[in-house]
Amino acid sequence: MKGNVIVGQSGGPTAVINSSLAGVYRAAIDRGAKKVYGMRYGIQGLLDEQYIDLSKYIKSDLDVEILKRTPSSFLGTCRFKLPDIHEGGEIYERIFEILEKLDIECFIYIGGNDSMDTIKKLSDYALISGKPQKFMGVPKTIDNDLAVTDHTPGFGSAAKYIATSTKEIIRDGLGFSYKKKMITVIEIMGRNAGWLTGASALSRGEDCDGPDLIYLPELPFDTEKFMSRLKKLLEKKDVITVAVSEGIRTKDGTYVSELGSSVDYVDAFGHKQLSGTASYLASLISQEIGCKSRAVEFSTLQRSAAHIASRVDVDEAFVVGGEAVKAAEGGDSGKMVVINRYSNDPYQCSFDIYDVHRIANDERLVPREWISKDGTDVTDEFIDYVRPLIQGDSPSVMVGGIPRHLFIPVKTKREKAEKGE
Amino acid sequence: MKGNVIVGQSGGPTAVINSSLAGVYRAAIDRGAKKVYGMRYGIQGLLDEQYIDLSKYIKSDLDVEILKRTPSSFLGTCRFKLPDIHEGGEIYERIFEILEKLDIECFIYIGGNDSMDTIKKLSDYALISGKPQKFMGVPKTIDNDLAVTDHTPGFGSAAKYIATSTKEIIRDGLGFSYKKKMITVIEIMGRNAGWLTGASALSRGEDCDGPDLIYLPELPFDTEKFMSRLKKLLEKKDVITVAVSEGIRTKDGTYVSELGSSVDYVDAFGHKQLSGTASYLASLISQEIGCKSRAVEFSTLQRSAAHIASRVDVDEAFVVGGEAVKAAEGGDSGKMVVINRYSNDPYQCSFDIYDVHRIANDERLVPREWISKDGTDVTDEFIDYVRPLIQGDSPSVMVGGIPRHLFIPVKTKREKAEKGE
Numbered sequence: 001m002k003g004n005v006i007v008g009q010s011g012g013p014t015a016v017i018n019s020s021l022a023g024v025y026r027a028a029i030d031r032g033a034k035k036v037y038g039m040r041y042g043i044q045g046l047l048d049e050q051y052i053d054l055s056k057y058i059k060s061d062l063d064v065e066i067l068k069r070t071p072s073s074f075l076g077t078c079r080f081k082l083p084d085i086h087e088g089g090e091i092y093e094r095i096f097e098i099l100e101k102l103d104i105e106c107f108i109y110i111g112g113n114d115s116m117d118t119i120k121k122l123s124d125y126a127l128i129s130g131k132p133q134k135f136m137g138v139p140k141t142i143d144n145d146l147a148v149t150d151h152t153p154g155f156g157s158a159a160k161y162i163a164t165s166t167k168e169i170i171r172d173g174l175g176f177s178y179k180k181k182m183i184t185v186i187e188i189m190g191r192n193a194g195w196l197t198g199a200s201a202l203s204r205g206e207d208c209d210g211p212d213l214i215y216l217p218e219l220p221f222d223t224e225k226f227m228s229r230l231k232k233l234l235e236k237k238d239v240i241t242v243a244v245s246e247g248i249r250t251k252d253g254t255y256v257s258e259l260g261s262s263v264d265y266v267d268a269f270g271h272k273q274l275s276g277t278a279s280y281l282a283s284l285i286s287q288e289i290g291c292k293s294r295a296v297e298f299s300t301l302q303r304s305a306a307h308i309a310s311r312v313d314v315d316e317a318f319v320v321g322g323e324a325v326k327a328a329e330g331g332d333s334g335k336m337v338v339i340n341r342y343s344n345d346p347y348q349c350s351f352d353i354y355d356v357h358r359i360a361n362d363e364r365l366v367p368r369e370w371i372s373k374d375g376t377d378v379t380d381e382f383i384d385y386v387r388p389l390i391q392g393d394s395p396s397v398m399v400g401g402i403p404r405h406l407f408i409p410v411k412t413k414r415e416k417a418e419k420g421e
Numbered sequence: 422m423k424g425n426v427i428v429g430q431s432g433g434p435t436a437v438i439n440s441s442l443a444g445v446y447r448a449a450i451d452r453g454a455k456k457v458y459g460m461r462y463g464i465q466g467l468l469d470e471q472y473i474d475l476s477k478y479i480k481s482d483l484d485v486e487i488l489k490r491t492p493s494s495f496l497g498t499c500r501f502k503l504p505d506i507h508e509g510g511e512i513y514e515r516i517f518e519i520l521e522k523l524d525i526e527c528f529i530y531i532g533g534n535d536s537m538d539t540i541k542k543l544s545d546y547a548l549i550s551g552k553p554q555k556f557m558g559v560p561k562t563i564d565n566d567l568a569v570t571d572h573t574p575g576f577g578s579a580a581k582y583i584a585t586s587t588k589e590i591i592r593d594g595l596g597f598s599y600k601k602k603m604i605t606v607i608e609i610m611g612r613n614a615g616w617l618t619g620a621s622a623l624s625r626g627e628d629c630d631g632p633d634l635i636y637l638p639e640l641p642f643d644t645e646k647f648m649s650r651l652k653k654l655l656e657k658k659d660v661i662t663v664a665v666s667e668g669i670r671t672k673d674g675t676y677v678s679e680l681g682s683s684v685d686y687v688d689a690f691g692h693k694q695l696s697g698t699a700s701y702l703a704s705l706i707s708q709e710i711g712c713k714s715r716a717v718e719f720s721t722l723q724r725s726a727a728h729i730a731s732r733v734d735v736d737e738a739f740v741v742g743g744e745a746v747k748a749a750e751g752g753d754s755g756k757m758v759v760i761n762r763y764s765n766d767p768y769q770c771s772f773d774i775y776d777v778h779r780i781a782n783d784e785r786l787v788p789r790e791w792i793s794k795d796g797t798d799v800t801d802e803f804i805d806y807v808r809p810l811i812q813g814d815s816p817s818v819m820v821g822g823i824p825r826h827l828f829i830p831v832k833t834k835r836e837k838a839e840k841g842e
Contacts, residue, residue, distance in 0.1 A: 013596050041599035050599075071589050073596040164823045168492050168725040171826060175434050175494040178462035178471075184721075205821060207828040296720045300605075304589040307729055310822065390822035400626060401731065401811035402585045405592060407628040 001031040001329050003105025007054075008039035008046065009073040009140075010080070010111035010118070014154025015161070015306040016317035017140045018406070019068040020110045021075065023321025024138070025054050026064060028106070031329055037102055040408075042109075043118055044078035047094060051102070052408065062397075063406055068314055069396050070405040071306035081114060082121045085128070092125045099133050106328035110138040110321070112146060113361055116336055120356045123334030134328035137336035137356055138320050142303045144195035145363040148354050149338035153320055154303070156313030156389030159199035161305040162188060162298060163390060166211060167203035169296055170241045177239040181291040183230060184241045186211070187278035189302050191247040194218050194366045196302065198378040199386055200243035212240045217247035218365050219375045221256055226281075227288055229376065234291070246277050256280060307403050311392025312347070323351045347388035422452040422750050424526025428475075429460035429467065430494040430561075431501070431532035431539070435575025436582070436727040437738035438561045439827070440489040441531045442496065444742025445559070446475050447485060449527070452750055458523055461829075463530075464539055465499035468515060472523070473829065483818075484827055489735055490817050491826040492727035502535060503542045506549070513546045520554050527749035531559040531742070533567060534782055537757055541777045544755030555749040558757035558777055559741050563724045565616035566784040569775050570759035574741055575724070577734030577810030580620035582726045583609060583719060584811060587632060588624035590717055591662045598660040602712040604651060605662045607632070608699035610723050612668040615639050615787045617723065619799040620807055621664035633661045634797045638668035639786050642677055647702075648709055650797065655712070667698050677701060728824050732813025733768070744772045768809035 005028040009017055021038070028036045038057075040050035052075075058064060067074060083091060099107065107122065109115045116137045123135040139146050144155035166186060173184050188197040194216025204210030212233055215221055221244075233240050248256045257276040278295035285293040320337040327335060335353040342348040370382040396403030426449040430438055442459070449457045461471035473496075479485060488495060504512060520528065528543065530536045537558045544556040560567050565576035587607060594605050609618040615637025625631030633654055636642055642665075654661050669677045678697040699716035706714040741758040748756060756774040763769040791803040817824030 009596075013593060045599055070592070072592040072594075076599055077596045078599055160822055164728055165722055165726070167823060167826070168727060169721055171491070171493040171828075172434060172721050172725040173493075175430075175498045178466055178497055178499055202821070203823065205823075207826045294721070296722070297718060299717045300590055300593050300715070301586055301717070301722075304593040305586070306589065307585055387821060392822070393816070393819065395814070395816070398814065400623070400808060401581055401813070402588060402624065402626075405588070405628045407592075 001028070001033045001105060003033070003103045004035040004037060005033045005106045005108065005325060006037040006039060006051065006099070006102060006104045007108040007110065008042045009075050009077050010042040010109060010115040011077060011141065012303060013072040013077060014140050014142050014303050015071045015157040015309045016154055016314050017110055018070045018074045019314045019317035020138050020140060020153060020321035022064050022067040023318035024108050024110075024325055025058055027322035027325035031325065033105075035102070037104070038075045041076040042078035042080060043082065043095070044080040045076065046098060047091065049098060057406065057408060066397055066404055067406045068318060069306050069309070069394060069403065071304040074406060074408070079114065082118055085121060085125050095122070096125070096129070096131055096133070104133055106325060107133055107135045108138060108321070108324045108328065109135070110140050112139070112141040116356045116359055117361070119336065120334055123356075126333065134331065134333040136324040136328045136332065138324045139336055139338070140317070142196060143190055143193050145193040145365070147359050147362050147364050148336070150341040150349065151339060151389055153313060153317035155195060156316070157306070157309040158196055158302050159202065159386055160310040160313075160390035161302055161308050162196055162199045163202035164308055165298060166200040166241070166243065167208045170203065170208055170210070173239045173241060181234055181238045182240070183282070183285050183289070183291060183293045185278040185281045185285070185293065185295050186241065186243045187246055187295065187297045188243055189298065190217060190245045192217055192363050192365065194245050197243055197245040198366055198382050201378045201383055202386055202390060211243040212237065213242045213376045214378060215242070215244045215248050215376065216366055216371060217245040217249065218368070218371065220251040221248040223250065223256070223284070230285065230289060234289070242281070244277055244281065248277060307396050309394045310390045311394045312389055314394040319351060323353070327353050344384050344388055347391070422449070422454045422526060424454070424524050425456040425458060426454045426527045426529065426746060427458040427460060427472065427520070427523060427525045428529040428531065429463045430496045430498050431463040431530060431536040432498060432562065433724060434493040434498060435561050435563050435724050436492045436578040436730045437575055437735050438531055439491045439495045440735045440738035441559050441561060441574060441742035443485050443488040444739035445529050445746055446479055448743035448746035452746065456523070458525070459496045462497040463499035463501060464503065464516070465501040466497065467519060468512065470519060478827065478829060487818055487825055488827045489739060490727050490730070490815060490824065492725040495827060495829070500535065503539055506542060506546050516543070517546070517550070517552055517554070525554055527746060528554055528556045529559060529742070529745045529749065530556070531561050533560070533562040537777045537780060538782070540757065541755055544777070547754065555752065555754040557745040557749045557753065559745045560757055560759070561738070563617060564611055564614050566614040566786070568780050568783050568785050569757075571762040571770065572760060572810055574734060574738035576616060577737070578727070578730040579617055579723050580623065580807055581731045581811035582723055582729050583617055583620045584623035585729055586719060587621040587662070587664065588629045591624065591629055591631070594660045594662060602655055602659045603661070604703070604706050604710070604712060604714045606699040606702045606706070606714065606716050607662065607664045608667055608716065608718045609664055610719065611638060611666045613638055613784050613786065615666050618664055618666040619787060619803050622799045622804055623807055623811060632664040633658065634663045635799060636663070636665045636669050636797065637787055637792060638666040638670065639789070639792065640796045641672040642669040644671065644677075644705070651706065651710060655710070663702070665698055665702065669698060728817050730815045731811045732815045733810055735815040740772060744774070748774050765805050765809055768812070
């Protein structure tokens with residue numbers, strides 16, 4: 001490799017997005033890149049010339065390992081959509097000016113659908129303008145809703161966290177079951193795609209029944225049917241656990257979370273948060289059935305619990321990062337690394353690249369045939385698909401009893417002012 | 422040991438309460454107990470003759486290790502307060518009848534303050550009635566609010582979970598911080614005692630600032646001061662994390678959770694759940710400050726996340742179980758095992774027994790001098806006290822990618838009916 005590499009992270013973070021970053025860094029260094037730059041806060045930060053020389057922060061092989069185990073986006077993230085090329089000439093000129101200044105050969109962007117749109121536009125612009133830089137996408141999202149790739153790095157670790165925590169919560173509930181009935185409603189991320197909510201079924205085994213009912217956002221939610229199912233279940237069982245997606249909607253498209261919640265706040269991107277689905281249902285159960293109920297939200301922990309990341313996921317995230325560098329060095333541009341699966345058992349997959357122009361901006365949902373007929377569970381096919389992705393552990397490097405993370409020291413405004421920055 | 426041992430679990434579970442159960446079982450077997458019985462659902466189940474022969478479920482040394490790593494109460498729990506001896510003769514007669522039938526020499530009860538009350542009453546009754554059985558208490562609670570003992574098994578693992586998850590959430594927030602301000606409010610268990618909320622400070626280190634503000638229930642919460650502190654902090658920092666106890670109250674004693682929440686449900690014991698503190702504050706921040714805010718509740722996971730239990734805690738829980746059996750065999754009754762600490766660094770402690778009659782039914786709160794002057798942080802002394810208790814890992818036995826638990830097969834009513842039970 002003759003030039004330098006720049007890498008950025010975009011969209012919501014995952015437990016393993018930094019493993020991809022480590023993969024990019026390692027592959028770039030191994031292939032002789034002189035410098036590996038990291039964009040702070042994705043393309044948005046880059047436009048303000050916010051970037052760092054990664055070798056100043058990754059100083060050893062140990063640092064690479066710690067980076068692989070550091071959750072959230074090490075570099076910072078953004079949600080920034082590039083304008084269409086014919087409308088945003090100035091922004092593109094600005095970006096390429098910076099890339100040229102930094103002698104960038106490969107531009108790697110780790111993200112979801114929006115990030116692949118960025119890769120598409122930048123590679124198109126380079127083609128049109130005769131620029132030499134190559135642009136490659138690295139997939140990531142806990143939601144597993146990216147098209148073309150068999151699955152997305154980040155999903156396996158979130159699924160492992162969800163399966164483990166669901167199992168721990170079910171067991172917690174069983175302890176209280178004497179002469180008492182109790183229903184626990186667990187709320188899981190996934191606005192439109194039910195992959196994460198379905199992963200709660202992986203808690204099922206000889207030592208755990210798993211959730212009694214699972215509701216994915218792919219199918220309309222019927223509150224009355226839900227209540228009558230619960231009443232029927234209570235005739236057989238005292239302790240019932242329900243897993244619901246934050247995004248379940250009634251037949252007319254109303255989010256269940258909007259039916260009762262009075263708490264109103266927005267997430268980092270200004271989206272109205274869909275929390276409150278489980279709270280609402282637990283409250284409804286308590287009113288209509290009269291038994292004890294409780295709501296548990298996995299919230300942000302689903303995407304940040306690196307301490308229980310899946311080894312398969314950490315390793316794959318690392319590999320896809322490296323594959324992107326290899327492809328860019330080989331002359332590919334405007335493409336995304338994808339994972340193809342050959343076999344569930346033994347789990348075998350290979351890595352390939354795919355033209356981002358051919359990826360429709362679609363969310364990949366759980367296929368109807370992987371949801372049980374009555375819409376309250378996932379099938380064995382679903383479980384066979386997810387199971388290999390949650391295998392193996394990636395133990396944290398523990399310091400002072402808690403996981404160590406790699407970090408970029410943040411200067412406060414006061415510190416900056418004191419130093420005249 | 423000539424007779425048999427019976428052991429029960431009571432009150433809210435912890436990640437290591439079964440490690441104490443394993444300690445009781447192992448010590449009893451090692452000392453020649455012919456049978457080790459487990460009460461299902463504590464004394465409440467025992468009154469209905471709900472008990473099991475533990476050796477039917479703990480069949481190997483591996484099972485002992487898996488039991489140590491199984492969260493929640495393996496035997497099931499209850500909250501059942503024995504009547505005063507002079508008022509409840511019949512209940513006491515019933516209990517001793519069962520103990521005699523089972524040839525019980527030692528009765529071990531694992532629990533908190535209420536459980537120690539049970540030990541006191543049963544040992545008193547035995548003394549008065551000339552019964553030979555010995556009664557010993559084994560302390561447990563995530564809240565760490567038991568008097569006399571330096572700390573309580575269960576606290577260390579909950580503290581480790583809280584410190585780790587707080588760190589992961591802080592890092593998650595930092596990723597979003599470009600040209601955005603965001604405040605995260607984390608809600609932590611502990612109705613009256615702030616040990617768990619304070620443990621969020623253990624996330625602090627070279628690689629993490631820790632929470633910017635920490636509010637324990639020991640001090641009154643002032644919403645106006647809180648808001649003005651946040652505004653001041655926002656001048657210096659873009660991403661702010663606040664840790665609050667579920668039990669914080671305003672000066673007049675009103676729970677903050679009651680100020681805004683419309684969600685109304687009760688826990689397994691019929692207590693009104695105090696969830697909603699973080700949601701309310703996040704909503705208030707969003708309204709009054711206008712920046713992004715989010716609420717995270719650790720909820721039930723704090724007491725059930727065995728997958729990140731502290732090794733020190735798992736081991737100590739095991740030892741206190743065994744010590745109770747030893748003491749009972751040696752003739753002690755009406756006593757609880759306690760932990761004495763000699764040194765923080767290196768951490769050294771010893772185990773002793775203490776007369777339950779001398780334990781006032783007080784909640785041990787965080788001393789004022791371990792809370793910072795302005796009431797928004799804990800001191801170094803607090804951290805030095807907690808740090809040794811979160812050390813070391815207790816890796817789960819993983820099967821199918823998730824932790825394996827030891828379990829008692831539950832028969833459904835239908836199964837029981839089919840078998841004519």
